[in-house]
Amino acid sequence: MRSAADLKNEIEKRLRNYLSRDKNGIRRTLLNIFVKTRSMTIAETHAKLKEKFDVSYQSVASMVGIIASKIGILHVIKSKDNDQNCYKLKDQYADMVARVVTTSN
Numbered sequence: 001m002r003s004a005a006d007l008k009n010e011i012e013k014r015l016r017n018y019l020s021r022d023k024n025g026i027r028r029t030l031l032n033i034f035v036k037t038r039s040m041t042i043a044e045t046h047a048k049l050k051e052k053f054d055v056s057y058q059s060v061a062s063m064v065g066i067i068a069s070k071i072g073i074l075h076v077i078k079s080k081d082n083d084q085n086c087y088k089l090k091d092q093y094a095d096m097v098a099r100v101v102t103t104s105n
Contacts, residue, residue, distance in 0.1 A: 008092075011071060011072055011073060011093060011096070015071055015073070015097065015100050016100060018066070018067070019031075019100065026049065026053050027063065028101055029049065029052060029053070030045065030060075030063055030067070031067070031097055033045060033048050033049070034087070034097070035098045038088060038089050038094070039086050039089065040086065040087060041084045041086050041087070042057070042060060042061045042064055043057075043084060045064060046060040046061075064087055068087060074088065074089060075089075
């Protein structure tokens with residue numbers, strides 16, 4: 001079984017790898033949005049990214065889904081009426097994400 005430190009190191013490695021493939025800065029901007037706001041729906045995230053990038057709703061949903069499932073730093077909060085899910089940055093990773101986003105190239 002992995003220790004908490006091992007898990008954090010693995011998540012940081014995945015996050016750095018994810019950001020290494022960021023050609024136009026959209027991934028970095030998306031993560032910065034979550035660091036600042038902590039939780040958002042896909043629609044709110046799309047509206048924020050649309051201010052700076054020409055991006056589709058589906059591509060934003062895909063990026064958020066990858067961050068939630070493969071990297072594991074977002075918690076999905078399902079709404080009772082199945083309207084829209086809210087994605088929340090997990091508190092234990094907030095400082096690490098902020099540090100990685102500002103320091104990685």
